[in-house]
Amino acid sequence: xxxxxxxxxxxxxxxxxxxxxxxxxxxxxxxxxxxxxxxxxxxxxxxxxxxxxxxxxxxxxxxxxxxxxxxxxxxxxxxxxxxxxxxxxxxxxxxxxxxxxxxxxxxxxxxxxxxxxxxxxxxxxxxxxxxxxxxxxxxxxxxxxxxxxxxxxxxxxxxxxxxxxxxxxxxxxxxxxxxxxxxxxxxxxxxxxxxxxxxxxxxxxxxxxxxxxxxxxxxxxxxxxxxxxxxxxxxxxxxxxxxxxxxxxxxxxxxxxxxxxxxxxxxxxxxxxxxxxxxxxxxxxxxxxxxxxxxxxxxxxxxxxxxxxxxxxxxxxxxxxxxxxxxxxxxxxxxxxxxxxxxxxxxxxxxxxxxxxxxxxxxxxxxxxxxxxxxxxxxxxxxxxxxxxxxxxxxxxxxxxxxxxxxxxxxxxx
Amino acid sequence: xxxxxxxxxxxxxxxxxxxxxxxxxxxxxxxxxxxxxxxxxxxxxxxxxxxxxxxxxxxxxxxxxxxxxxxxxxxxxxxxxxxxxxxxxxxxxxxxxxxxxxxxxxxxxxxxxxxxxxxxxxxxxxxxxxxxxxxxxxxxxxxxxxxxxxxxxxxxxxxxxxxxxxxxxxxxxxxxxxxxxxxxxxxxxxxxxxxxxxxxxxxxxxxxxxxxxxxxxxxxxxxxxxxxxxxxxxxxxxxxxxxxxxxxxxxxxxxxxxxxxxxxxxxxxxxxxxxxxxxxxxxxxxxxxxxxxxxxxxxxxxxxxxxxxxxxxxxxxxxxxxxxxxxxxxxxxxxxxxxxxxxxxxxxxxxxxxxxxxxxxxxxxxxxxxxxxxxxxxxxxxxxxxxxxxxxxxxxxxxxxxxxxxxxxxxxxx
Numbered sequence: 001x002x003x004x005x006x007x008x009x010x011x012x013x014x015x016x017x018x019x020x021x022x023x024x025x026x027x028x029x030x031x032x033x034x035x036x037x038x039x040x041x042x043x044x045x046x047x048x049x050x051x052x053x054x055x056x057x058x059x060x061x062x063x064x065x066x067x068x069x070x071x072x073x074x075x076x077x078x079x080x081x082x083x084x085x086x087x088x089x090x091x092x093x094x095x096x097x098x099x100x101x102x103x104x105x106x107x108x109x110x111x112x113x114x115x116x117x118x119x120x121x122x123x124x125x126x127x128x129x130x131x132x133x134x135x136x137x138x139x140x141x142x143x144x145x146x147x148x149x150x151x152x153x154x155x156x157x158x159x160x161x162x163x164x165x166x167x168x169x170x171x172x173x174x175x176x177x178x179x180x181x182x183x184x185x186x187x188x189x190x191x192x193x194x195x196x197x198x199x200x201x202x203x204x205x206x207x208x209x210x211x212x213x214x215x216x217x218x219x220x221x222x223x224x225x226x227x228x229x230x231x232x233x234x235x236x237x238x239x240x241x242x243x244x245x246x247x248x249x250x251x252x253x254x255x256x257x258x259x260x261x262x263x264x265x266x267x268x269x270x271x272x273x274x275x276x277x278x279x280x281x282x283x284x285x286x287x288x289x290x291x292x293x294x295x296x297x298x299x300x301x302x303x304x305x306x307x308x309x310x311x312x313x314x315x316x317x318x319x320x321x322x323x324x325x326x327x328x329x330x331x332x333x334x335x336x337x338x339x340x341x342x343x344x345x346x347x348x349x350x351x352x353x354x355x356x357x358x359x360x361x362x363x364x365x366x367x368x369x370x371x372x373x374x375x376x377x378x379x380x381x382x383x384x385x386x387x388x389x390x391x392x393x394x395x396x397x398x399x400x401x402x403x404x405x406x407x408x409x410x411x412x413x414x
Numbered sequence: 415x416x417x418x419x420x421x422x423x424x425x426x427x428x429x430x431x432x433x434x435x436x437x438x439x440x441x442x443x444x445x446x447x448x449x450x451x452x453x454x455x456x457x458x459x460x461x462x463x464x465x466x467x468x469x470x471x472x473x474x475x476x477x478x479x480x481x482x483x484x485x486x487x488x489x490x491x492x493x494x495x496x497x498x499x500x501x502x503x504x505x506x507x508x509x510x511x512x513x514x515x516x517x518x519x520x521x522x523x524x525x526x527x528x529x530x531x532x533x534x535x536x537x538x539x540x541x542x543x544x545x546x547x548x549x550x551x552x553x554x555x556x557x558x559x560x561x562x563x564x565x566x567x568x569x570x571x572x573x574x575x576x577x578x579x580x581x582x583x584x585x586x587x588x589x590x591x592x593x594x595x596x597x598x599x600x601x602x603x604x605x606x607x608x609x610x611x612x613x614x615x616x617x618x619x620x621x622x623x624x625x626x627x628x629x630x631x632x633x634x635x636x637x638x639x640x641x642x643x644x645x646x647x648x649x650x651x652x653x654x655x656x657x658x659x660x661x662x663x664x665x666x667x668x669x670x671x672x673x674x675x676x677x678x679x680x681x682x683x684x685x686x687x688x689x690x691x692x693x694x695x696x697x698x699x700x701x702x703x704x705x706x707x708x709x710x711x712x713x714x715x716x717x718x719x720x721x722x723x724x725x726x727x728x729x730x731x732x733x734x735x736x737x738x739x740x741x742x743x744x745x746x747x748x749x750x751x752x753x754x755x756x757x758x759x760x761x762x763x764x765x766x767x768x769x770x771x772x773x774x775x776x777x778x779x780x781x782x783x784x785x786x787x788x789x790x791x792x793x794x795x796x797x798x799x800x801x802x803x804x805x806x807x808x809x810x811x812x813x814x815x816x817x818x819x820x821x822x823x824x825x826x827x828x
Binding site for chain 1: 428429475499607622654666668
């Protein structure tokens with residue numbers, strides 16, 4: 001059989017029968033119209049969207065391509081390789097082939113009445129080399145950074161997106177449940193982490209966690225036990241763990257897990273591109289009081305943030321109130337990292353990427369909005385001994401927050 | 415205990431007892447001197463290295479930071495967060511803290527006699543926003559693209575690097591061995607892929623595969639069976655697979671694997687940052703002759719490339735000779751992808767990243783050099799039916815090639 005015919009005749013039903021959910025047309029239209037409002041306000045006549053998750057958010061496909069979005073008129077989806085799949089996956093009306101980047105100006109000219117004067121790019125992630133190429137292709141256009149408006153639009157989730165995140169939360173519940181069955185004294189952190197990942201995949205987890213940042217790498221195998229929980233590393237996280245080598249110095253290590261030490265499992269789940277992040281404590285036998293007390297403090301801070309978070313509340317203020325509460329609870333030296341290396345956020349926005357708006361963090365003075373989602377993670381670090389923490393992913397609803405990660409909030413003692 | 419004291423007193427022995435191998439000083443010095451030769455030749459007075467794998471290659475650490483490399487004198491390692499670990503991991507003499515990027519000019523001025531006039535950056539991956547920030551910090555400096563020279567230096571591996579890749583190859587052998595025990599009729603592709611990943615982690619695989627490219631994502635779970643082996647997707651690969659959703663439309667899917675269909679497993683292993691890539695065919699019961707014949711053709715092409723590859727031979731010529739051979743063998747329509755979507759490479763360089771020099775590919779007219787490593791992957795695609803292929807990672811030695819992935823080259827029938 002011919003490949004294109006197979007895609008045309010079979011791909012849609014075949015992929016749906018294997019669990020694919022396509023982004024509805026109204027969903028995409030709603031996203032585009034919210035983004036165009038922002039473009040209009042900023043005087044940006046068109047966008048050229050390349051970053052994979054922005055492209056997916058606005059087109060419904062992640063086939064290798066670009067989206068040209070004029071302020072008015074049809075968007076243009078340009079696909080470098082598998083156009084047949086892109087036409088099924090994207091509800092947008094105009095999907096064309098882009099065999100060579102040099103044809104981009106001509107294709108835009110054919111599509112639009114005129115070449116725009118101002119074009120927005122994702123300058124927070126677009127490489128310099130690609131930027132210079134665009135300047136040479138469009139010498140008449142002024143390019144501006146549009147990453148901020150795209151990120152602001154993406155921060156507010158629709159009911160469709162929340163449904164996918166809720167499903168990811170359910171997968172997480174299954175994974176942690178299996179973890180309670182697997183965990184045994186004498187297992188290494190990395191072996192346990194591998195088993196969790198394997199179970200997660202069998203439940204529908206997509207494996208790759210995405211993060212919008214040059215050089216920042218996301219991974220699922222963040223299993224830290226006892227002393228490794230007190231080690232800091234490259235990531236902007238209260239604790240990094242030992243990792244497996246100087247090349248990957250974060251997350252689970254070859255350390256053998258022992259009884260009575262805190263085992264922190266911070267595992268992200270991805271379903272249809274949408275992520276949730278959650279952390280739970282495990283222990284083999286009873287934990288010393290020092291750690292159970294600190295865990296109770298994390299739970300108290302977690303609950304206080306949930307009680308406080310609703311539309312209109314300032315993100316930085318929420319963060320600052322957790323610092324105050326940690327101090328009152330006697331953990332000011334250990335809250336969110338060891339002294340000198342304490343981080344400055346209590347929650348990070350989450351969705352298609354692990355570091356979206358809003359950040360409940362120092363310097364982030366803007367209000368929460370209904371539909372925003374964030375991973376809330378109070379953590380307490382004891383260098384040389386271990387860490388404890390609790391994390392859930394929540395959505396800001398009309399009057400408060402709804403937890404999307406429905407896992408029990410106790411220490412899992414096995 | 416205090417965190418900094420713990421790192422200072424315990425980290426080196428603790429990490430070594432958990433499997434860490436640090437990059438030797440002579441290794442780093444050799445890399446720096448090879449790079450400085452290239453800088454000198456191109457008139458680049460200094461480099462500012464930020465990309466994680468370039469930074470690791472030249473410093474020995476992946477702690478969040480930057481490397482300032484003047485043409486002469488000590489390099490300067492600047493670390494944003496965990497300086498204690500960086501000091502243990504890097505054999506370079508000067509490791510300082512970089513609390514804010516705005517202090518960069520001052521720190522460079524303190525370190526060097528003078529601010530260089532020409533500074534090389536990794537413009538193939540550096541985001542535009544970061545570039546503008548550097549321009550504002552260093553208005554007097556002319557920035558040039560140095561990514562090409564860094565990549566050329568990295569392409570030729572040392573004995574130390576080959577040892578790590580050989581170890582990765584041994585892990586791969588264990589993983590595929592376990593796969594032969596696990597594979598059962600009725601398993602989904604993704605469940606099988608998850609088990610392989612879990613086993614790989616238990617043998618020392620680091621999980622994350624790295625690729626130097628905006629928007630290109632690497633992953634290990636490339637298990638394609640029957641019809642999904644004939645589906646193309648976003649990646650520049652002969653076959654992409656179905657994947658799990660429009661957000662992750664590559665690799666293993668929820669498809670159930672059946673008897674007598676080709677099951678292609680393309681699994682990358684990472685050990686201490688160094689990767690090998692390999693592909694083997696599995697089948698549950700006998701495969702139809704169409705697929706075993708095509709596999710024999712892949713093996714013949716694979717062996718022909720190995721016989722031809724030695725220092726001085728042109729990379730594009732090797733690629734073109736495989737096209738000719740595939741045609742002679744009767745597979746011109748199916749070689750390296752379905753008609754219209756055939757890829758134009760037979761091998762990709764590999765090391766710290768999955769897409770390094772050399773590329774044995776169309777348009778890559780440069781000679782092989784001793785110490786270069788590449789993943790050689792002849793593949794044949796039958797749309798609607800499935801794919802077959804064979805892949806090994808090899809190093810170019812003095813007279814020919816040595817295979818670093820010592821796995822048997824037969825179809826694994828279970």
